[in-house]
Amino acid sequence: MSTDHDEPPGRILVVDDDVVTGRFLVHLLGTRGGFDVSHTTDPAVALQRATSETWDLVLTDVEMPGMTGLELLQALRRASPDLNVAVLTSHASLDNAVSALRDRADEFLQKSMPPDDLLATVAALVAEGRAARLAARQAVLAIGAHPDDVEIGAAGALLVHRSLGHEVSILTLSRGARGGTENTRAGESEMAALALGATLFLENLQDTQIREGDPTISAISSVVQAVRPTVIYTHSVHDVHQDHRNVHQAAMVATRGIGRVYCFQSPSATVDFRPTRFVTIDDEVDGKLTAIKAFASQTQVRAYLVPDLIKSTARYWSRYGDGLYAEAFEVIREAGTSAGQPGSPRPDLAAHAAEGAGE
Ligand SMILES: [Zn+2]
Structure with missing residues (x-):
């Protein structure tokens, strides 16, 4: 599902303190989806990499030790306002943290959604993120x-x-x-x-x-x-x-x-x-x-x-x-x-x- 021509595959940064979820996403989006996927369990590392490298999408968990998804999202919005950020949630129910994120994230994805749906949604977000990045290119x-x-x-x-x-x-x-x-x-x-x-x-x-x-x-x-x-x-x-x-x-x-x-x-x-x-x-x-x-x-x-x-x-x-x-x-x-x-x-x-x- 990578883009056509000789363009490099879309780059996705996955931020999740759960190693198993991280591995699953790297497999689904990387091996199956053809994207260039990196996973980190540390939100501080994610922030550093998100602002020093070029990405088409950041996919982040909500609750993580050290920095919550909300704090990461706020920091990313300040540092890279044009970067596409989607939030991964475990539960269908919207708790307080999620509702606080609602108007700041570009998309919400549930970890439980069917893999093909997740892949399709991510592909659309990557395409959108890349278009925005190219439009902003100087x-x-x-x-x-x-x-x-x-x-x-x-x-x-x-x-x-x-x-x-x-x-x-x-x-x-x-x-x-x-x-x-x-x-x-x-x-x-x-x-x-x-x-x-x-x-x-x-x-x-x-x-x-x-x-x-x-x-x-x-x-x-x-x-x-x-x-x-x-x-x-x-x-x-x-x-x-x-x-x-x-x-x-x-x-x-x-x-x-x-x-x-x-x-x-x-x-x-x-x-x-x-x-x-x-x-x-x-x-x-x-x-x-x-x-x-x-x-x-x-x-x-x-x-x-x-x-x-x-x-x-x-x-x-x-x-x-x-x-x-x-x-x-x-x-x-x-x-x-x-x-x-x-x-x-x-x-x-x-x-x-x-x-x-x-x-
Ligand atoms: Zn001269």
Whole structure:
């Protein structure tokens, strides 16, 4: 009863302190139903796993030592509001605990119900949970011309996206041969991506010769197809470096169907860089510095990579945010609601930004 195509089977977390019931459910849903089922007897472990792994459904018992099903349900609702949770009850009668759960659980299942019915109900819940999860999916693609561009401009925001559970990918279009040996900088890019929990796509366009048409547009388009991003970060057009401007232009073409597009600040940005979205990165600034430190072959020769400049830039932009450090972004497109997105928009700055955008 797993889903068709080449999709992985639905993942179900069973929480029941009764080992026999747990084994029965693993057999019924796993062996017979074809789902990927894990069972734990400990609600605290369940909470930890439910919030750190991807699940389509949590099936929980009501009465357990340490934490009741109600407490687990409340904690799950706070931590993962979109997660489908069904409650398993032993008795047909609704006692107090069950009625308290009634309006919080997605479904009630009786342990005594015929196995085929249980399986069918679970399959429907898994399908529903998966659809909700895919609808809520957020994937971020950050596009830079050279190694370290994305990290300097947006590493903090990317870490915020990661903490929100979003997928993050980085596309770096050149290996920066002019600023170091290609292999060294490719390795550094990998280290930096690892530090950010991001997937790296490394192209091999010619440093200082990146064009605004092809092959740049095709290179970006193929990564967009692979990643299916919902959010884009890339260079601002307000930048004195031609590679940066050309990547901006190519990205505008290749990401035209994507609802959220933001431009980050490079050290070569001009005074026309006019951000209207600010992402507070107080908890991420150290992670950002760690990612930038990966470019060790460059930190000796590039003044813009020194930590105090990175930090003081973020300190400066915090005047428009709500913390001590912030990254600043120009907004190209911002479709739909901002809920679940990092940062706060400053529409009051937008009119001001528009005045300067006459080019
Ligand atoms: Zn660059």
